Amino acid sequence: MSDTGIPDAPPGATGLLLLSNGRAIWGKGFGAEGMRVGELCFNTAMTGYQEVMTDPSYAGQIINFTFPHIGNxxxxxxxxxxxxxxxxxxxxxxxxxxxxxxxxxxxxxAWMAAEGLIGLSGIDTRALTRLIRREGAPGAVIAHSASGMFDRDALRDALAEWTGLEGQDLASEVTGEETHLWDRGGTWELGQGFGKAGEGQQPHVVAIDYGAKSNIFRNLVQAGARVTVVSARATLDDIVALEPDGVFLSNGPGDPAATGAHAVPVIQELLERDMPIFGICLGHQLLGLALGAKTAKMFQGHRGANHPVKRLEDGVVEITSMNHGFAVDGDTLPDGVTQTHVSLFDGTNCGLEARGGRVFGVQYHPEASPGPQDSFYLFEKFVGGLA
Known part of the structure; x- marks a missing residue:
């Protein structure tokens, strides 16, 4: 045991995980060497690990995969x-x-190393998941050194200095800066790859990029839209100048209240213009704030590709993909805003609509193909309503 309180490494250990509760876990490092500090969360998906690691919504987070065979x-x-x-x-x-x-x-x-990502194997991921469920998502340091040598004081200091995700406008850090037409195609098909994105397609959707997944834009294209992507810092004038038929609010990382400081006034101005709006995940939360609801940090969050959500209109259950550590408080929805979906795990809000359905959002990710097509209708509903 070192004077930092971290137990000595077992033979062959080249990776170390430190938790804010004081626990230290040794493992075998892979991917990039170095250290990172952030929030530890668990993801229950059995497939799509590369999608998870490249999703901008996971900025600032270390992923504990519950499925044991990641990378195969x-x-x-x-x-x-x-x-x-x-x-x-x-x-x-x-x-x-x-x-x-x-x-x-x-x-x-090898891909992890090329992307600068740190991985640890040989971890009791089930025990970590139970810890997060019991104590909430902790701060953590993940470190990899091929030599097995670590500056334990530096790791402890980095963890102590981490301030958490609350109050963090991470969307502004991951958003694209340039306005551009989405021209990378529609959804993927076996043997064909991604479909084509027609420049002349109508209606025209302006998508605000708070940290968007590419497959969201592909699904909008597949539903028949021409998509122009703008930065999370785009102003009302920037958006209106593009003459949109509807505005999409993307997913993204961080605290919606922090991002909302600059995003909510723009969304509220769009609402005053009676603009059709569709939001996913962080976009759903920002829409909720703009309509007068409140958001809150969740105890452990929802992350995985197997989350059941009940559609209140007809009782249909959708199997969804989720990734969020904040949520709209369904009890704070104002008059004129209807709760449309709830989680069957804990009853939290997973959907809302207003203005006769011209404005709506969902907390989950319909583009992630859980179910696998339970929720694709949302893109058709939005784009079809703009025609």
Whole structure:
């Protein structure tokens, strides 16, 4: 035991996880060397690990995968959800093995290293998940050193200095800066890749990028829209100048109240103009704030590809993909705003609508193909309503 309180490394350990509750866990490092500090969360998805690691919504977070065999289908360019990875690193139960998938272009551990991501294997991910469920999502430091040597004081100091995700406008850090037409195609099909994005398609949707996943834009295109992407810092004048038929509010990381300081006034001005609006995840939360509701930090959050959500209109249950640590407080929805979906895990708000359905949002990710197509109707509802 060192004077930092961290137990000595067992033989062969090249990775270390420190938690804000004082616990230290040794493992085998893979991917990039170095250290990262952020929030530790768990994800229950059995597939899509590369989508998770590149989703901008995971900025500032370390992912504890509950599925033990992460990396066994390798990595490829088509499964990227952004131009670069945004999660800080990941924890897995089993060592990353050689991939066995016809779409594989690189080993997962090699891809992690190229993206600057730190991974630890040999971790009791089930025990960590139970800890998070019991105590909430902790702050954590993940570190990898091929030599097995670590500056434990520096790791402790970094963790002590981390201030958490509350109050963090991470959307402004991950958003794209340039306004551009989405021209990378529609949804993916086996043997064909991504469909084409027609420049002349109508209606015209302006998508505000708070940290958007690329597949959201592909689904909007697939539903028949021409999509122009603007920065999270876009002003009302910037948006109106593009002459949109509707505005989409994307997913993204961080505290919606912090991002809302600059985003909510713009959304409220769009509402005053009776603009059709559709929001997903952070976009849903920002829409809720703009309509007069409140948001709150969740105890452990919802992350995975197997979350049941009940549609209150007809009782249908959708199997959804989720990634959020904040949520709209359904009890604070004002008059004129209807709760449309709730989580069957804990009853939290998962959907709202206003203005006769011209304005709506969902907390989950319909583009992530859980179910696998339970929620694609939302894109058709939005784009179809603009025609």
């Amino acid at each position: 289908v390798g990595a490829n360019e088509e499964d990227q959800e952004a131009d670069r990875a945004h999660a800080l690193g990941c924890l897995v139960r089993e060592d990353v093995t050689a991939p066995s998938n016809f779409r594989e272009q690189a080993r997962f551990d």
